[in-house]
Amino acid sequence: MPELDEDHMMAKDLNAFDLISFSSGFDISGLLTHSEYLNCVERFVSKEKPEKILERVKAMVDKVERVVVRKDEKACEGVKLEGLDGNFVIAVRIYRLMNELVVIEVKRKEKKVGGGQFWRTQLRPLLLELALLHGNASK
């Protein structure tokens, strides 16, 4: 019986079913989440290189107090951001799509009260800068 090892992220391109599995409707973990914390996922398409994206994230975090960056063991290309006050943990992972497109996936676990500020005011604006905002992936 082959072992089901979903945590081992191979450095392969995403296929159509990977994309479909991103749908929040297919993620029923919401049924079990603890009410004190919010679990959210957001994804962006980008044409930037994964290394550059992660560099920009790390550079931004360097300037913010009480937030640290750690390696994300579960992803080929990803980091974990932790609020030292225990308000949030954010995993930023980059998946290759095709050509030079990548998907930036952000999974957040944040305290309902006060946990979302870093995301809203710092990380999300940065990612929006790096994201491809129009569907035209012109080569």
Add this chain to the structure above:
Amino acid sequence: MVQCLDGLKHLCAGLLNLCDSDSAKQPRGLENPEVLARETVFSVSEIEALYELFKKISSAVIDDGLINKEEFQLALFKTNKKESLFADRVFDLFDTKHNGILDFDEFARALSVFHPNAPIDDKIEFSFQLYDLKQQGFIERQEVKQMVVATLAESGMNLSDDVIESIIDKTFEEADTKHDGKIDKEEWRNLVLRHPSLLKNMTLQYLKDITTTFPSFVFHSQVDDT
């Protein structure tokens, strides 16, 4: 001789009546967690904990011991304003009695498939049915496109139609080994065994910890008293 048999019959009937009235006095809802525990991967205490979760979800809008679609959406998304093609599909698959509501039996049996210890074949079967939107026994290219487009729209990710078509082409090249434009159960199984990450949504690690998330002290003490 006949009178003895009659007497026996009355005795049995009497006993049966006693049993019936006993079950009527049991706590409302969860009868026989052992049955569900036998027929799912959950233990008895996990079934009891799952029942606590079920009670919470099923009382959110109408307190009738059943989960309707609105309560299901609320539990999943924490809002009843979000509709999702897929959440509907998931609900339909949970609703094996096809009556538009989920009772605890359906709830527990469906969640059993998502347990880390559930057989992978159950997960493969469930996910195939999930994606087989028209329930034809195969997944068509058009259904895949529909789902990709719906997912992208939901998430605000932007991809051009060309890129979407390329991705689907690549996927079908790999998955559709019989080259008939559709993915059948066998092809799906092969694809998933090569790419286990495709089943990641089919496992909820938290189900292993359900007894700590939803302790059912009250129910336990009731059982102990009998």
